[in-house]
Amino acid sequence: MTKNRWQLWTGVATVTHIFGLFFILLATVDPAELDAPTFPQLLVPGIILAVFGFGLAIFLVVRVARKSRAIKKINTALATTTTPYAVINDYREELEIVRRKFASDKNPNKNHIERDKMVYGKFADGMFDYGVIRTGQVYYACLISAPPMAFKKMIGKSVVFNGVMLASLDQDFQNDPTEYAELWDRIQAADDENVFWPKKEKAFTKKLPDHITDGREVYLKTIPFTLSQLPSTPWNGAIVPIVASESSSSAFVVDSRYWSESLVSSFMYKTSYWLEND
Numbered sequence: 504m505t506k507n508r509w510q511l512w513t514g515v516a517t518v519t520h521i522f523g524l525f526f527i528l529l530a531t532v533d534p535a536e537l538d539a540p541t542f543p544q545l546l547v548p549g550i551i552l553a554v555f556g557f558g559l560a561i562f563l564v565v566r567v568a569r570k571s572r573a574i575k576k577i578n579t580a581l582a583t584t585t586t587p588y589a590v591i592n593d594y595r596e597e598l599e600i601v602r603r604k605f606a607s608d609k610n611p612n613k614n615h616i617e618r619d620k621m622v623y624g625k626f627a628d629g630m631f632d633y634g635v636i637r638t639g640q641v642y643y644a645c646l647i648s649a650p651p652m653a654f655k656k657m658i659g660k661s662v663v664f665n666g667v668m669l670a671s672l673d674q675d676f677q678n679d680p681t682e683y684a685e686l687w688d689r690i691q692a693a694d695d696e697n698v699f700w701p702k703k704e705k706a707f708t709k710k711l712p713d714h715i716t717d718g719r720e721v722y723l724k725t726i727p728f729t730l731s732q733l734p735s736t737p738w739n740g741a742i743v744p745i746v747a748s749e750s751s752s753s754a755f756v757v758d759s760r761y762w763s764e765s766l767v768s769s770f771m772y773k774t775s776y777w778l779e780n781d
Contacts, residue, residue: 512563520556523549591765594643595678600763601744602641611637614746614758616663616729630727632753639748641757644670644726645683646741663727666737670745670754671721680742687740689715690723708752728756734767741770 526549591597605614618631648667669683676682693715708724715721726745730736733743733756744762747754759767 512559516556516559516563518556519552519559523551523553523556525549527553591769594680597763597766598641598643598677598744601757601761601766604761604763605641605746605757608761614732614755614761616727616732616755617661618663618727630725630753632751635748635751635753636746636755639746639751639754640672641744641746641761642670642672643676643680643683644668644743644745644754644756645680645687646737646739646743647687647723648739649737661729661731663729665725666728666756668724668726668743668745669721670724670726670747671716671719672747672749673719673721675719676721683742684740686716686721724752724754726754726756732756732758733770734759734762735771742766743770 526545528549530543530546530549614636615633616631646666646668649664669686690711708722711721711723728737728743737743744757744766745754746757759770762770
């Protein structure tokens with residue numbers, strides 16, 4: 504929450520609470536003492552306003568306190584990392600590090616998530632094709648949207664969410680995944696309802712039109728993930744490594760334990776910035 508928004512909602516809470524107390528005063532004080540008529544009918548609205556204003560104030564304080572703790576935790580982790588945040592100049596090199604680390608883990612259950620823990624979504628055919636984890640390759644994707652609860656620290660880290668992501672196996676996006684941001688801007692600017700994901704479908708894979716992608720094969724799709732797989736709280740526009748395959752519509756977010764230190768530190772730094780300016 505930005506400073507301006509904080510001030511606005513703090514003002515709303517204060518004014519609401521004061522009006523509530525004033526209404527209660529008008530409804531309950533002795534007319535002789537007030538030297539004015541009373542309004543008993545204002546008692547209930549006064550109580551409602553006073554309680555609402557007080558509750559809103561408590562909510563704001565708790566929210567700011569939780570956000571401050573989250574930011575402090577992330578900043579502490581950044582301060583102790585062996586790779587302080589720096590702009591990533593060679594995303595391809597970072598991707599190769601992730602690929603090597605992921606391939607070196609021979610555990611057959613690596614990167615596994617439980618489909619019975621999915622919430623705020625439904626299963627799609629092939630969404631949990633775990634064979635992709637063993638046979639697929641690591642690529643970059645960009646998180647566009649996720650259920651609101653995926654951004655809350657209170658949610659269990661093993662809960663599985665459907666994240667809407669831009670994903671492509673095209674080398675352009677592996678060399679520079681920041682191109683996803685430009686592509687997303689073009690999607691939003693396009694006057695074509697068919698570009699966007701189906702409103703009624705919570706799990707899907709949709710190939711984007713060539714006139715939007717300049718002929719590159721890019722998909723807008725749901726990819727399951729858990730908070731435990733990410734270095735910190737996610738944010739819209741986050742670049743995340745996924746494991747995918749040309750032979751399957753299934754894809755998974757790669758656990759952050761396999762990420763390069765630069766990718767982890769960049770993700771956490773941008774999470775901290777997002778929290779401070781949300």
